[in-house]
Structure formats: structure tokens, C-alpha cells
Amino acid sequence: MHRYGDEVAAVARPLVDEGDFDVLLDRIGDARVVMIGEASHGTHEFYTWRSALTRRLIAERDFSFVAVEGDWPDCQRVDAAVRGSAATPLEALLGYERWPTWMWANEEVADFADWLRSHNATRTEKAGFHGLDVYSMWESLREVILWLREHDPEAADHAVDAYQCLAAYSEDPQSYAWATKFLKASCADEVVRMLIELRGRELAVWQNAEVVAGAEHYYRAMVAGGASSWNVRDRHMEATLARLLDHYGEGSKAVVWAHNTHVGDANATDQAELGEVTIGSLARERFGAGQVVLIGLGSHRGSVIAGRSWGAGMTELPVPPGRPGSLEDILHATAPPRALFVFPPPAERPDLLIDAVPHRAIGVVYRPEHERLGNYVPSVLGDRYDAFLWFDETRALRPLHPLHVDTHEFETYPTGV
Incomplete structure (x- = not known):
């Protein structure tokens, strides 16, 4: 025994x-x-x-x-x-x-x-x-701009500024991350200004803005090494959970x-x-x-x-x-x-x-x-x-499609969780 x-x-x-x-x-x-x-x-x-x-x-x-x-x-x-x-x-x-x-x-x-x-x-x-994760920076940013153009065009300036800053990196998070480390480039100020503008708005647009801010922070943290990037991601997911509970109410x-x-x-x-x-x-x-x-x-x-x-x-x-x-x-x-x-x-x-x-x-x-x-x-x-x-x-689960999609995301530890 x-x-x-x-x-x-x-x-x-x-x-x-x-x-x-x-x-x-x-x-x-x-x-x-x-x-x-x-x-x-x-x-x-x-x-x-x-x-x-x-x-x-x-x-x-x-x-x-x-x-x-x-x-x-x-x-x-x-x-x-x-x-x-x-x-x-x-x-x-x-x-x-x-x-x-x-x-x-x-x-x-x-x-x-x-x-x-x-x-x-x-x-x-x-x-x-709902999704909790932090990776969809560019897709979330596009969603923010589309929402603002429809609902509040006059408030779209900060989102457009953030998009123009990030557009220089061709939606490649590794390029952006390494630029923040070696070239001291950063779009953090533009992203934060956008987030301040959108906090408290309708949940969908507010959360997309939070994703952009969280992702920008995450990619900068990745090249620094250590536990910081893991923690940025998990803190973002837990904060999103709390935000959703507030949204659904008492x-x-x-x-x-x-x-x-x-x-x-x-x-x-x-x-x-x-x-x-x-x-x-x-x-x-x-x-x-x-x-x-x-x-x-x-x-x-x-x-x-x-x-x-x-x-x-x-x-x-x-x-x-x-x-x-x-x-x-x-x-x-x-x-x-x-x-x-x-x-x-x-x-x-x-x-x-x-x-x-x-x-x-x-x-x-x-x-x-x-x-x-x-x-x-x-x-x-x-x-x-x-x-x-x-x-x-x-046994293995059953994927809906065997589509191979190229990715530029960083690996996380333990590998890819």
C-alpha cells in the first residue's frame, strides 16, 4: 500500500x-x-x-x-x-x-x-x-476608436494619439517591448491619457482601454525579466474580474x-x-x-x-x-x-x-x-x-479548426500558461 x-x-x-x-x-x-x-x-x-x-x-x-x-x-x-x-x-x-x-x-x-x-x-x-486576459492590445485599441467615433467623436483624440504611437511597431509586441528597453521609447503616456478619459464609460469600451493599458505595461515588463510581467498579467485579470462583479451588481x-x-x-x-x-x-x-x-x-x-x-x-x-x-x-x-x-x-x-x-x-x-x-x-x-x-x-480536446496563426507574443512561465 x-x-x-x-x-x-x-x-x-x-x-x-x-x-x-x-x-x-x-x-x-x-x-x-x-x-x-x-x-x-x-x-x-x-x-x-x-x-x-x-x-x-x-x-x-x-x-x-x-x-x-x-x-x-x-x-x-x-x-x-x-x-x-x-x-x-x-x-x-x-x-x-x-x-x-x-x-x-x-x-x-x-x-x-x-x-x-x-x-x-x-x-x-x-x-x-467574458475574457480576462491582457494580450489583445491592438484589437482592443481599434475597438476603442470605433466606439468613440460612434458615441463620442470629440473624445477620440487620446485614443488616436495612442494608436499613432503604437502603430510605429506594426502590431509586433516584441518590437515595441525591445524599443522600450533599448531605445527608451514608450507609448505609456498616450495610453494612460486614453484610459483616464474612458474610465467609468460603458463597460465594453472601458475594459478595452484597460486591456490596452495592461498590455502596454505587460510588454514593457517582459523585457525586464523576473516576476513583474507575470504579476502585471494576473493583477490585470483579477482587476477585470472585480470590475465585472461590480458591473453585474450586488x-x-x-x-x-x-x-x-x-x-x-x-x-x-x-x-x-x-x-x-x-x-x-x-x-x-x-x-x-x-x-x-x-x-x-x-x-x-x-x-x-x-x-x-x-x-x-x-x-x-x-x-x-x-x-x-x-x-x-x-x-x-x-x-x-x-x-x-x-x-x-x-x-x-x-x-x-x-x-x-x-x-x-x-x-x-x-x-x-x-x-x-x-x-x-x-x-x-x-x-x-x-x-x-x-x-x-x-485525451486531447477537439479543436474547431486546425488553423496555424503566426504569433509575436512572448512565452510565459510555466511555458505558455
Whole structure:
């Protein structure tokens, strides 16, 4: 018997269907924010079971919206579709063009968005679908200018100034970032003036302005190295979440979909030693730990959609068995093939939840042959998450299109999460 065998058996619950989430919904209670992670951006089971839990939260607990680790303009098209626009969710998702397209343009998300559209059709208060991420600088800036020209032409000057400044870099964030480092060039002043002008306006244009400001800051931070760029991105995502909750009003509640490395509490991993924060740790600070439930996901082996290098075409890659001594190796030996863990209070936690164990993280860039050299985050599981979904064997998700899109974005650490 594995040293953790008895204690895993005591807390693991077989996960067969959506009804098995009852105990997790009891744990969630009246929490305002539920963050549901994933150990990769390309795994079918992570997306389908996350969707299943989210459906119950929306249908039974009146959660107001889903906020994902995706771009604001792309997700706004999906939001319009799930609210009943002429475009279908599938058409909106097929419009995703920035690499990695498969992260949201996949059949699993399309199925969820179709359900959300049907659910919203019967309700006055529609549940939304929004993007939290920071990458869509030029697309968001164009959206700002289009909105201003239609609604407030006299206020468009600052947005045009920002666009003219950034246009010199041909929508290449690396060119802009290196120019800020070596040429001491910057469009920060123009972007900040635009943001000041638009704060408090209609959410869609205000948030696009926040994206431009966040992205400009992010790209400058990337070339400086260290934890600063990671933190710019996660602080932007958490601030966007808070802004959305304010927009939806008193009593609003949010489901967040993002990678485990963003959802989990940084203070329970080596991310804290690196000076990094996460949206999970920031949300616990802002709303209180009792109002935030963090749920991690993991698997032992299978297949995944990823790229072998940044910007490379998507491909189905093998996921080897978890390395010896890892969380994945431990649960493979001790847990049911599909399991739900709802963690007990700190005083009642078994060793597995208080020991630091390596926990796998697969990004949009993945090289299985190099996995044992990286891809694992030392984690105190009981502090990093409040619950955990386990799948011993998983398979690749189903992209909507095999489109290869060139990218100029920087890689993030762990690779592409």
C-alpha cells in the first residue's frame, strides 16, 4: 500500500456524473467566486467536467457569468452569442484567430456556449461570458476608436494619439517591448491619457482601454525579466474580474476558468518564492478566503493538444505518466480513476494535503520528452486549492479548426500558461 493510500481513500469520492458535485456545491455554499482550473489548455476531460460544474453553478446557484483566461474582444463576441445575437456561439468561436486558437475555439467550449445560449433564452437576467486576459492590445485599441467615433467623436483624440504611437511597431509586441528597453521609447503616456478619459464609460469600451493599458505595461515588463510581467498579467485579470462583479451588481457571482497556475494560491507553491501572485491568491485577498473557492484539476497520462514551440501549429501530443513522487503518481496509485476531493478544514487534513509535492503544469507549448526537467510546480495541495478533480487518463480536446496563426507574443512561465 502506498504511504498515502489510506488517507486518499478517506477523502476521495468517485466522480461518475454531474450529480456527484453535490458535496462540492455544499462546500461552495454562498461563495461569490469559484475558480476552476486545468492542468493543461488542451485536455478534453478538464473542459467537459469544468463545464458540467459551471452549468450547475449557473442553473442552480444563479452565478452571473463565466470569466476565462481569454481575450476581451473575442470573448465579447461569444458573450453576444450566448445572449441571443444573430451569430451562433460556434460562429463566434471560429472567429478566434490569435494563437493558440484551440484554447477556446474547441468543440467542448462550443457545447457549453450552446447550453448557455439555451439557458439564457428562458431568463431575463442573462449569464455572460467574458475574457480576462491582457494580450489583445491592438484589437482592443481599434475597438476603442470605433466606439468613440460612434458615441463620442470629440473624445477620440487620446485614443488616436495612442494608436499613432503604437502603430510605429506594426502590431509586433516584441518590437515595441525591445524599443522600450533599448531605445527608451514608450507609448505609456498616450495610453494612460486614453484610459483616464474612458474610465467609468460603458463597460465594453472601458475594459478595452484597460486591456490596452495592461498590455502596454505587460510588454514593457517582459523585457525586464523576473516576476513583474507575470504579476502585471494576473493583477490585470483579477482587476477585470472585480470590475465585472461590480458591473453585474450586488449579489453577483463569478465562475473563472484558467490554468491551475493562475487559479491556485501562489502562496502554496514556489511561485511565492519567485515573487509571483495569481488571480487565486489576489481574489482571496480582495474578497476573503471564505468568499473564494479554488478548484484544481489533474491527470496521470493520456494525450493533449499543444504546440511544440511558441506559435507552432497545434498537434496531439502524448502525456507520459506522472513522474515518480509527483501528485499525479501518488493519485494514480491511490485514487479512483475519476475522483473528487473536497478538502477538509486545516486541522483535519491528511499528510497529502500538507506535504509539498510536485504537481504537473502543461502549457500551450509542450515537449513531452523534456517533461521531467520541468513542468512540475511544488505545491501544498490543501493550501493551493479548496477542492480537486482527478482524472487518471485523459485525451486531447477537439479543436474547431486546425488553423496555424503566426504569433509575436512572448512565452510565459510555466511555458505558455
